Amino acid sequence: MLLHSLRLTRIVVGNSRFTYFSPVRFLCHSCSSGQLSRLVRHGQNAIRQCSTKAGKGKKTRFKKSEMMRLFQLAKNEKWVIVAGIGCLFISSSITMAVPYGLGKILDTIYSDESKEVAKERLKKFCLILAGIFIIGGVSNFGRVYLFNSASLRIVQTVRSRLYRSMLSQEAGWFDQKGTGELVNRLSQDSYIVGNSLSQNLSDGLRSTVMVTVGVGMMINTSPHLALVGMGVVPAVAGMAVVYGRYVRNITRSLLDQYAGIMKTGEERLGNIKTVKMFCREEQESQLFLNQLYDALHLGYKEVKAKAIFYGLTGLSGNILIMSVLFYGGNMVANEELTVGALTSFILYAGYSAISINGLSNFYTELNKGLGAAQRIWEIIDREPLIPVIANSGKSLPTLGPICFRNVAFSYPSRPDSKVLKDLSLTIEPGTTTAVVGKSGSGKSTIGILLLRLYDPSHGLVTLNDVDIRELDPLWLRSNIGAVNQEPILFSGTIRENILYGVNVGSSISEENFQRIVQEAHVDEFIQSLPQGLETVVGQRGMMLSGGQKQRVAIARALIKNPSILLLDEATSALDAGSEEHVQKALESLTKGRTVLTIAHRLSTIRNAKKIVVLEGGKIAEEGSYEELSTREDGLFRELVKRQTFQLQ
Numbered sequence: 017m018l019l020h021s022l023r024l025t026r027i028v029v030g031n032s033r034f035t036y037f038s039p040v041r042f043l044c045h046s047c048s049s050g051q052l053s054r055l056v057r058h059g060q061n062a063i064r065q066c067s068t069k070a071g072k073g074k075k076t077r078f079k080k081s082e083m084m085r086l087f088q089l090a091k092n093e094k095w096v097i098v099a100g101i102g103c104l105f106i107s108s109s110i111t112m113a114v115p116y117g118l119g120k121i122l123d124t125i126y127s128d129e130s131k132e133v134a135k136e137r138l139k140k141f142c143l144i145l146a147g148i149f150i151i152g153g154v155s156n157f158g159r160v161y162l163f164n165s166a167s168l169r170i171v172q173t174v175r176s177r178l179y180r181s182m183l184s185q186e187a188g189w190f191d192q193k194g195t196g197e198l199v200n201r202l203s204q205d206s207y208i209v210g211n212s213l214s215q216n217l218s219d220g221l222r223s224t225v226m227v228t229v230g231v232g233m234m235i236n237t238s239p240h241l242a243l244v245g246m247g248v249v250p251a252v253a254g255m256a257v258v259y260g261r262y263v264r265n266i267t268r269s270l271l272d273q274y275a276g277i278m279k280t281g282e283e284r285l286g287n288i289k290t291v292k293m294f295c296r297e298e299q300e301s302q303l304f305l306n307q308l309y310d311a312l313h314l315g316y317k318e319v320k321a322k323a324i325f326y327g328l329t330g331l332s333g334n335i336l337i338m339s340v341l342f343y344g345g346n347m348v349a350n351e352e353l354t355v356g357a358l359t360s361f362i363l364y365a366g367y368s369a370i371s372i373n374g375l376s377n378f379y380t381e382l383n384k385g386l387g388a389a390q391r392i393w394e395i396i397d398r399e400p401l402i403p404v405i406a407n408s409g410k411s412l413p414t415l416g417p418i419c420f421r422n423v424a425f426s427y428p429s430r431p432d433s434k435v436l437k438d439l440s441l442t443i444e445p446g447t448t449t450a451v452v453g454k455s456g457s458g459k460s461t462i463g464i465l466l467l468r469l470y471d472p473s474h475g476l477v478t479l480n481d482v483d484i485r486e487l488d489p490l491w492l493r494s495n496i497g498a499v500n501q502e503p504i505l506f507s508g509t510i511r512e513n514i515l516y517g518v519n520v521g522s523s524i525s526e527e528n529f530q531r532i533v534q535e536a537h538v539d540e541f542i543q544s545l546p547q548g549l550e551t552v553v554g555q556r557g558m559m560l561s562g563g564q565k566q567r568v569a570i571a572r573a574l575i576k577n578p579s580i581l582l583l584d585e586a587t588s589a590l591d592a593g594s595e596e597h598v599q600k601a602l603e604s605l606t607k608g609r610t611v612l613t614i615a616h617r618l619s620t621i622r623n624a625k626k627i628v629v630l631e632g633g634k635i636a637e638e639g640s641y642e643e644l645s646t647r648e649d650g651l652f653r654e655l656v657k658r659q660t661f662q663l664q
């Protein structure tokens with residue numbers, strides 16, 4: 017892993033992650049030093065080279081089992097697909113009957129029979145053909161409808177399985193994946209997989225039927241001419257195999273590229289105010305364009321391969337028609353073949369050529385589907401390190417003390433940086449413990465470990481002397497009400513956001529709901545909103561102020577009636593007036609509950625039974641407010657003196 021000096025912030029190239037380090041430096045996690053020095057030398061171009069390498073380096077061989085697994089996705093649709101195949105056989109057979117019918121009609125026109133008889137036979141043939149065409153139209157409708165509706169359901173199944181699997185992953189996994197990347201997998205990859213199994217399958221089967229019938233009819237009409245016509249088949253088949261493999265690898269690299277691009281886009285658009293505050297619109301759009309160029313470069317490769325392949329297959333098809341015309345024309349001249357038979361032969365040859373093209377398309381799309389499916393399996397197959405399964409562990413009848421025993425912890429995305437070091441702390445039940453310390457000292461991390469969003473690297477967190485890893489995580493979290501520094505509200509009404517806190521399987525009466533709304537002082541500001549509690553907030557709704565959001569978040573935490581309250585700077589966004597109200601509400605609500613409060617303001621910790629001062633991930637001081645504030649040369653005193661806390 018080396019440092020470089022290019023003016024780029026973050027790029028994802030295939031499996032290689034280039035992480036933002038400083039305005040002029042970044043780290044490459046997976047390229048060799050040779051690749052990296054080229055990067056430095058050639059700047060943007062070198063990055064493109066590296067991207068190509070990442071694409072090349074990832075040649076994927078798909079096993080049969082992967083193909084089977086892909087088809088397994090369509091298991092629930094098997095009867096719809098069988099019905100679709102039935103329609104497909106009918107419509108394809110009818111299409112393939114056209115050249116035969118046409119040949120017969122031509123031979124009737126050119127027959128030695130009397131004009132009247134010929135006209136009568138022509139009428140009969142046309143009527144039969146018209147009937148057959150109507151059946152063909154209906155079955156074509158059935159084929160397209162059945163396969164496409166199956167496709168929609170397959171995509172829906174894939175998306176829901178994928179989303180469920182994503183949600184079940186532990187927090188550390190999300191630290192390493194951008195939401196843009198995950199959303200991309202949910203939208204694009206899932207669509208490709210669904211499409212490769214339905215519409216593509218339908219087109220592939222149709223092509224197979226048409227090639228089989230076409231070749232059969234060609235042999236039936238003239239084995240000699242058929243041999244001439246099929247001369248190009250081995251060459252086309254060979255090209256299709258090479259092309260298919262190439263496309264499959266490129267598709268995977270392209271999807272990786274787009275996932276990286278989406279990650280950047282999602283992050284910047286999601287934080288558009290920061291971009292605007294720093295007047296970075298132009299730079300951001302340039303960065304996005306640079307990433308698009310990398311994808312474009314790979315896209316060009318795919319397009320080039322496609323153009324070569326289609327050009328060659330088209331040429332082969334035309335050579336086939338020309339050879340057939342030449343040999344067939346001679347055969348007609350030698351009276352070895354009728355005009356009608358030659359016409360139907362040429363049409364069969366044409367259909368077969370088009371269908372071979374269709375088959376190669378099918379093969380390409382199937383490979384794209386396999387490439388995309390592989391990225392989806394990666395997520396679906398991943399066993400979460402902290403599984404969230406109901407009743408998967410113990411639940412305790414009473415909540416005793418919470419103990420951190422010699423806990424050491426590093427975030428998985430930064431394993432070398434120790435956030436907590438050999439931390440031991442006991443929080444007595446029914447008491448308030450405040451954690452204070454400088455920014456970055458690890459205060460919030462303590463709360464995160466208690467919620468078991470991460471597991472400690474060393475040591476234990478226990479509740480009632482039981483390691484929380486033995487507890488059912490759903491039970492544990494349903495007993496903890498958390499209010500964070502920056503509360504997030506989802507799109508929905510204020511009421512829905514508060515009710516989000518109700519534990520799964522529980523309910524709350526309107527009376528209790530209104531009480532909580534009052535206790536969290538939400539009622540004060542909703543009175544000024546025309547739709548009150550039914551006001552839509554979040555991304556598409558009205559924006560609330562920091563303090564208003566905080567109050568909704570407090571109500572959301574309290575609605576759980578939790579035994580443990582985790583207040584991470586819970587009142588930090590409130591103005592002095594609101595804070596006083598909420599503080600009072602919190603004080604009465606904290607009674608009888610075990611409270612862990614992480615605070616910057618003295619007012620919020622004065623009543624804490626115990627104050628813990630953190631420094632560099634370790635406990636530097638511990639004691640009551642009186643003890644710590646009178647301790648000579650104590651860190652707490654120092655913090656107070658330096659006004660790290662706002663004295664009120």
Ligand SMILES: Nc1ncnc2c1ncn2[C@@H]1O[C@H](COP(=O)(O)OP(=O)(O)OP(=O)(O)O)[C@@H](O)[C@H]1O
Nearest residue numbers: 191427429430435454455456457458459460461462
């Ligand atoms: N998800 C994460 N992945 C990697 N590092 C993280 C993550 N969250 C926090 N950190 C790092 O862990 C350290 C401790 O963070 P933490 O949020 O616990 O500090 P804090 O004391 O609560 O800070 P503040 O008072 O500023 O909120 C910081 O250096 C921070 O950069």
